[in-house]
Amino acid sequence: xxxxxxxxxxxxxxxxxxxxxxxxxxxxxxxxxxxxxxxxxxxxxxxxxxxxxxxxxxxxxxxxxxxxxxxxxxxxxxxxxxxxxxxxxxxxxxxxxxxxxxxxxxxxxxxxxxxxxxxxxxxxxxxxxxxxxxxxxxxxxxxxxxxxxxxxxxxxxxxxxxxxxxxxxxxxxxxxxxxxxxxxxxxxxxxxxxxxxxxxxxxxxxxxxxxxxxxxxxxxxxxxxxxxxxxxxxxxxxxxxxx
Amino acid sequence: xxxxxxxxxxxxxxxxxxxxxxxxxxxxxxxxxxxxxxxxxxxxxxxxxxxxxxxxxxxxxxxxxxxxxxxxxxxxxxxxxxxxxxxxxxxxxxxxxxxxxxxxxxxxxxxxxxxxxxxxxxxxxxxxxxxxxxxxxxxxxxxxxxxxxxxxxxxxxxxxxxxxxxxxxxxxxxxxxxxxxxxxxxxxxxxxxxxxxxxxxxxxxxxxxxxxxxxxxxxxxxxxxxxxxxxxxxxxxxxxxxx
DNA sequence: CGAGTGGTTGAAATCCGTCAAGAATAGTGG
DNA sequence: CCACTATTCTTGACGGATTTCAACCACTCG
Numbered sequence: 001x002x003x004x005x006x007x008x009x010x011x012x013x014x015x016x017x018x019x020x021x022x023x024x025x026x027x028x029x030x031x032x033x034x035x036x037x038x039x040x041x042x043x044x045x046x047x048x049x050x051x052x053x054x055x056x057x058x059x060x061x062x063x064x065x066x067x068x069x070x071x072x073x074x075x076x077x078x079x080x081x082x083x084x085x086x087x088x089x090x091x092x093x094x095x096x097x098x099x100x101x102x103x104x105x106x107x108x109x110x111x112x113x114x115x116x117x118x119x120x121x122x123x124x125x126x127x128x129x130x131x132x133x134x135x136x137x138x139x140x141x142x143x144x145x146x147x148x149x150x151x152x153x154x155x156x157x158x159x160x161x162x163x164x165x166x167x168x169x170x171x172x173x174x175x176x177x178x179x180x181x182x183x184x185x186x187x188x189x190x191x192x193x194x195x196x197x198x199x200x201x202x203x204x205x206x207x208x209x210x211x212x213x214x215x216x217x218x219x220x221x222x223x224x225x226x227x228x229x230x231x232x233x234x235x236x237x238x239x240x241x242x243x
Numbered sequence: 244x245x246x247x248x249x250x251x252x253x254x255x256x257x258x259x260x261x262x263x264x265x266x267x268x269x270x271x272x273x274x275x276x277x278x279x280x281x282x283x284x285x286x287x288x289x290x291x292x293x294x295x296x297x298x299x300x301x302x303x304x305x306x307x308x309x310x311x312x313x314x315x316x317x318x319x320x321x322x323x324x325x326x327x328x329x330x331x332x333x334x335x336x337x338x339x340x341x342x343x344x345x346x347x348x349x350x351x352x353x354x355x356x357x358x359x360x361x362x363x364x365x366x367x368x369x370x371x372x373x374x375x376x377x378x379x380x381x382x383x384x385x386x387x388x389x390x391x392x393x394x395x396x397x398x399x400x401x402x403x404x405x406x407x408x409x410x411x412x413x414x415x416x417x418x419x420x421x422x423x424x425x426x427x428x429x430x431x432x433x434x435x436x437x438x439x440x441x442x443x444x445x446x447x448x449x450x451x452x453x454x455x456x457x458x459x460x461x462x463x464x465x466x467x468x469x470x471x472x473x474x475x476x477x478x479x480x481x482x483x484x485x486x
Numbered sequence: 487c488g489a490g491t492g493g494t495t496g497a498a499a500t501c502c503g504t505c506a507a508g509a510a511t512a513g514t515g516g
Numbered sequence: 517c518c519a520c521t522a523t524t525c526t527t528g529a530c531g532g533a534t535t536t537c538a539a540c541c542a543c544t545c546g
Contacts, residue, residue, distance in 0.1 A: 068389060071469065076392040078385055089378065097385075121371070124364035131370075134377040135332065141384045142321055142340075146311060148391040149319040149433040151535080153502070182525060190392040192503050197526055214511080214525065226314060394503080396534070425493065435535055440494055457493065457542095 014039075017107045021060055026084065027129035028058065028111060031119070035109040040064075040101035046108060047088065048098040055110040057088045057099075062106025063179035065188075068097045077188040079140065082167050082179065086133045088113075102180050148190055156189045157199040158225030161209065161217055173219035175212055257282075260350050264303055269327065270372035271301065271354060274362070278352040283307075283344035289351060290331065291341045298353045300331045300342075305349025306422035308431075311340045320431040322383065325410050325422065329376045331356075345423050391433055399432045400442040401468030404452065404460055416462035418455055 017037045028035075035058070040046055046064055047055065059081045066079040066087065078097060081087050087099065101108075120127040147159040165176045178185070186193045200217075203209045208224035209217050219225065260280045271278075278301070283289055289307055290298065302324045309322040309330065321340060324330050330342065344351075363370040390402040408419045421428070429436040443460075446452045451467035452460050462468065 070389065070393065072394075072398075074394070076389060078388055089381075117371075121367035124367075124370065127363065127367065127370035127374075128360075131373060131377060134374060134381065138332075138377065138381055138384065141381065141388065145321055145384065145388060145391065146313065146319060148388065149430075150313065150315075151317070151433070151501095155315070181523095190394070193524090194504085194526080195502060198502090201526075394533095424491095436492090437494080437536085438534060441534090444494075 017060065020107070021109055024060065024084075026058060027086075027133055028116070028126075030126075031111060031116065032109075034115060035111050037107065037109050040106045040108065042101060042104045042106075044101050044106075046099045046101055046106075054113055055088055056086065056113050056116060058109045058111070059083055059085050059087070060107040060109060062101060062103035064099055064101050064103075064106055064108070065180070065184060066097050066099050067187075075187050076190070077184060079137075079144070080180070080184075080188060085140070086137065089130075089134055089137060102184060144188075153189075153191045153195045154199045154202055156191060157185070157196055158203065158208070160185060160189060161219065162222070162225050165219065173222060176217045176219065178215045178217060260303065263350070264352055267303065267327075269301060269329075270376055271329075271359070271369075273369075274354060274359065275352075277358060278354050280350065280352050283349045283351065285344060285347045285349075287344050287349075289342045289344055289349075297356055298331055299329065299356050299359060301352045301354070302326055302328050302330065303350040303352060305344060305346035307342055307344050307346075307349055307351070308423070308427060309340050309342050310430075318430050319433070320427060322380075322387070323423070323427075323431060328383070329380065332373075332377055332380060345427060387431075396432075396434050396438045397442045397445055399434065400428070400439055401446065401451075403428060403432060404462065405465070405468050408462065416465060419460045419462065421458045421460060 014037060017039060021035070021037060022032060037060075038046075040062070046057070061083050063083075064081040064087070065077045066081065068076050068078050070076055079087065081099070116126070116130070120130055143163060147156055147163065150156050150159060161176060161178075162173075164178060165171060165173045168179070169176060180188070182193050182196050186196045189196065200209070200211065203224070204211055206224065208221045209219055212218055257280060260282065264278070264280060265275060280303075281289075283305070289300070304326050306326075307324040307330070308320045309324065311319050311321055313319055322330065324342070359369070359373070363373055386406060390399055390406065393399050393402060404419060404421075405416075407421060408414060408416045411422070412419060423431070425436050425439050429439045432439065443452070443454065446467070447454055449467065451464045452462055455461055
């Protein structure tokens with residue numbers, strides 16, 4: 001237990017998390033008893049390359065980031081983990097990525113990898129569920145690659161907001177609470193912090209979003225974030241030409 | 244069989260591919276008898292979203308691209324498939340990606356997804372191998388995400404060349420035969436065609452690579468492609484300052 | 487031969503990263 | 517609760533990098 005709380009509060013907290021865990025539906029439900037529940041404060045390392053070989057993780061609350069340091073010294077966030085996500089599966093051996101918590105109160109259940117694998121060998125249903133989990137991770141990465149491939153920074157930020165809306169609030173775009181700082185968004189999207197900030201201001205000025213607080217976004221015109229950045233621009237040019 | 248060859252040549256070709264197949268080592272080796280071997284000419288669609296639910300594929304020779312069309316009309320290449328790669332696993336249901344062959348003579352083995360899954364249920368070894376395949380796909384995507392996150396276009400192109408060298412010729416950098424056009428490279432790296440072309444010219448001018456033909460690259464100074472773009476620049480600046 | 491595709495290069499406008507400064511917010515200790 | 521500090525966020529200015537638009541060359545295929 002890496003929490004900074006005192007032992008008493010810790011144990012009470014732990015019980016609370018355990019309840020939260022048992023109430024939660026997920027593919028490895030039957031192994032709740034094997035899982036160890038840990039709580040992390042903001043910025044703490046959940047696991048590094050060495051540990052990730054031994055455990056698989058399930059994120060209960062908060063948020064976490066999987067980081068890699070590029071050779072040019074820049075940090076890159078390769079995956080953003082939100083409640084309901086599994087992680088730690090992909091890297092059989094290599095992968096120097098470390099996983100850190102980003103939100104204040106990040107709770108994680110960790111499963112002993114070896115034991116789950118042995119169980120999977122004897123129960124095809126579990127094996128199937130593990131596959132399902134891996135496929136979901138693949139789908140997450142593909143979504144992000146589509147965002148990273150987008151051309152303008154405003155498009156990237158727009159897609160990011162919509163992704164968060166979809167993953168956090170099941171598509172509700174009234175009030176999306178971004179779980180990460182601008183710096184994290186920047187490293188996730190492959191742009192600079194200033195550009196993220198500017199893109200948000202830009203979207204706000206154009207009335208596409210409202211900033212309820214610095215980290216809470218309300219989507220007003222989904223279309224603008226969604227895609228047609230370019231088309232709208234073209235229409236704008238047409239308008240000028242017509243005039 | 245979607246090949247454009249006449250029936251006679253087709254069958255002879257097919258036998259050749261079948262031999263090529265049985266000589267090849269891969270995790271689903273025991274199911275060669277279940278696999279259907281197909282050959283595709285350049286630009287042909289191997290499978291679309293609907294079909295990918297039914298089959299898993301193994302690429303024997305040639306190359307293929309997994310594409311998604313973004314809402315702004317731009318195509319993006321989400322994954323590049325080379326000999327030895329499995330594909331089609333990730334997308335249980337959604338994913339509007341289509342897979343097209345990019346090389347002239349692309350040969351693919353397709354496994355009936357349902358039957359493999361049933362077999363996996365009865366044999367844990369197969370289930371394990373399927374997981375292995377999924378993890379390999381995850382690793383591929385992560386590699387690309389690190390490339391996409393890089394800042395300058397020259398770095399992206401450099402990383403791309405090294406990735407191709409590693410995947411195609413087992414790290415041999417003497418003569419890397421790029422299996423795709425500049426347009427494909429551009430859509431894969433998220434930059435424009437002209438930028439790819441310029442980056443290659445730039446690397447050539449600086450003596451980091453040689454272009455044996457338009458699509459065959461020889462790596463002369465691996466360090467330049469590898470990473471230190473930025474460091475070298477910094478040294479350059481220092482040099483100026485010292486001067 | 488002409489049309490089409492793929493590749494390269496140039497010039498202009500735009501976008502973004504960097505540097506720098508300020509504003510807003512959170513965290514800390516008194 | 518307040519001051520004080522550190523962090524996070526925003527905005528401006530500037531230069532460099534990339535996109536876009538355009539022209540041109542090489543090659544293939546009918």
